[in-house]
Amino acid sequence: MREAMVGSLPRVSHTMRSLMVGLVAAVATSVSLPLAVPAGAAGMAQQIVEMKGATTGGKFGASVAIAGDELVVGATGYDPYGGTAYLFTKTTGAWKETVQLRAPGVTSHDLFGGAVALASSFVVVGAPYAASTGRAYVFAKTALGWRQTAELKGSDTGAAASLGSSVAASGTTIVIGAPWHGSGRAYVFAKTAAGWRQTAELTGSGATRNGDEFGSAVSISGATIAVGALGADRAYLFAKTTTGWRQTAELSDPGTHAGNYFGASIALSPAPGDEVVVGDPTFAGWTGRAYVFARTATGWHRAAELEGTGTGQLDEFGGSVALSGNSAVIGASGASRAYVFSHTTNGWRQSAVLKGGDTVFGDWFGVSVAASGTAIVVGAQLANRAYVFSSGEPEG
Numbered sequence: 282m283r284e285a286m287v288g289s290l291p292r293v294s295h296t297m298r299s300l301m302v303g304l305v306a307a308v309a310t311s312v313s314l315p316l317a318v319p320a321g322a323a324g325m326a327q328q329i330v331e332m333k334g335a336t337t338g339g340k341f342g343a344s345v346a347i348a349g350d351e352l353v354v355g356a357t358g359y360d361p362y363g364g365t366a367y368l369f370t371k372t373t374g375a376w377k378e379t380v381q382l383r384a385p386g387v388t389s390h391d392l393f394g395g396a397v398a399l400a401s402s403f404v405v406v407g408a409p410y411a412a413s414t415g416r417a418y419v420f421a422k423t424a425l426g427w428r429q430t431a432e433l434k435g436s437d438t439g440a441a442a443s444l445g446s447s448v449a450a451s452g453t454t455i456v457i458g459a460p461w462h463g464s465g466r467a468y469v470f471a472k473t474a475a476g477w478r479q480t481a482e483l484t485g486s487g488a489t490r491n492g493d494e495f496g497s498a499v500s501i502s503g504a505t506i507a508v509g510a511l512g513a514d515r516a517y518l519f520a521k522t523t524t525g526w527r528q529t530a531e532l533s534d535p536g537t538h539a540g541n542y543f544g545a546s547i548a549l550s551p552a553p554g555d556e557v558v559v560g561d562p563t564f565a566g567w568t569g570r571a572y573v574f575a576r577t578a579t580g581w582h583r584a585a586e587l588e589g590t591g592t593g594q595l596d597e598f599g600g601s602v603a604l605s606g607n608s609a610v611i612g613a614s615g616a617s618r619a620y621v622f623s624h625t626t627n628g629w630r631q632s633a634v635l636k637g638g639d640t641v642f643g644d645w646f647g648v649s650v651a652a653s654g655t656a657i658v659v660g661a662q663l664a665n666r667a668y669v670f671s672s673g674e675p676e677g
Contacts, residue, residue, distance in 0.1 A: 341354060342666055343356065348399045364383075364393030364408065382420050386411075400453075401452075407457065414459075415444030415459060457496075458497060460510075462496075464494075466495065467506070480525070497512070505519070507519075529580075546601050560600060569598030569600065571602055573609065595615045599613075609621070612647030637666060644664035657672075
């Protein structure tokens with residue numbers, strides 16, 4: 282784990298920071314309850330998904346993913362720090378637990394559930410400390426229910442690579458980050474008739490030093506992959522071509538400086554993935570920023586710099602990001618808030634500030650965010666909760 286000092290505040294990789302708080306496990310069952318609409322989110326309904334009785338240590342909400350009527354939530358503090366993940370299905374308007382996911386052989390401190398991804402027919406769960414190098418596990422729905430169908434690792438990953446710190450999925454493709462494999466790597470796997478096969482190992486052109494953490498965040502949308510390298514203050518775009526995946530852009534921002542964590546979080550818009558949002562939670566004393574880039578005929582260009590109203594130092598705005606339709610969701614776990622921005626004819630404008638109906642300062646509401654259609658999910662791992670918001674309005 283890379284650590285530096287800014288004033289009296291220890292600067293820790295966001296990925297590791299979000300996984301490493303607390304050690305006490307909790308027994309997990311789940312319930313879905315309706316809550317009041319929060320201030321600043323007029324017109325948005327809210328539901329809570331929680332680990333019943335998990336008042337300390339479970340870290341339910343450390344990671345979230347949503348696609349249609351399915352939701353996955355990681356809980357890294359379970360058993361203790363072995364981790365687990367839960368799949369929920371929306372039934373008659375409420376989110377109900379379908380299955381608890383855990384791979385055989387997971388042991389304490391593997392951090393299973395530190396990253397999750399959801400595609401149309403499978404779930405991917407990262408465990409960055411499993412088997413010393415890290416692993417990612419694939420679960421698919423079968424006639425007998427949800428079953429583990431694959432255990433993935435990189436072809437050349439070594440000890441302490443932290444493979445599985447980030448995961449993403451789209452169609453029949455999975456991307457897995459290994460930020461501590463040298464300067465960092467991202468591995469691409471494709472589903473074939475014989476199972477999941479590694480088809481590419483990605484590196485960034487400017488991420489060359491140990492600690493650049495290429496792979497600290499990953500996203501995939503159709504034929505586009507985005508990879509963050511928070512230690513290098515960079516983000517990279519790759520396109521699928523007839524000869525494989527090729528880097529098409531290296532992104533940075535003039536407002537960042539050496540030692541910022543631009544690339545700590547990253548999200549592509551739905552296919553064809555012509556927009557990407559990149560978070561930098563350390564900007565201006567951990568106040569944070571998020572940047573939107575758009576793909577044009579001449580390449581990728583910065584389209585907007587997003588800042589949450591009222592955010593200040595230690596709020597970590599940009600620690601988590603999501604894109605869906607015409608909306609961007611930006612987590613600010615230090616403030617226990619999440620911010621929604623809408624893409625209008627006048628550019629990107631803040632449209633809502635989200636908070637949990639029962640969260641308090643310090644719950645880390647916003648440590649993880651995801652969006653799909655009209656739904657937004659926000660994790661609050663120190664409250665052992667995930668909150669689902671719905672605008673009731675279709676996304677563009």
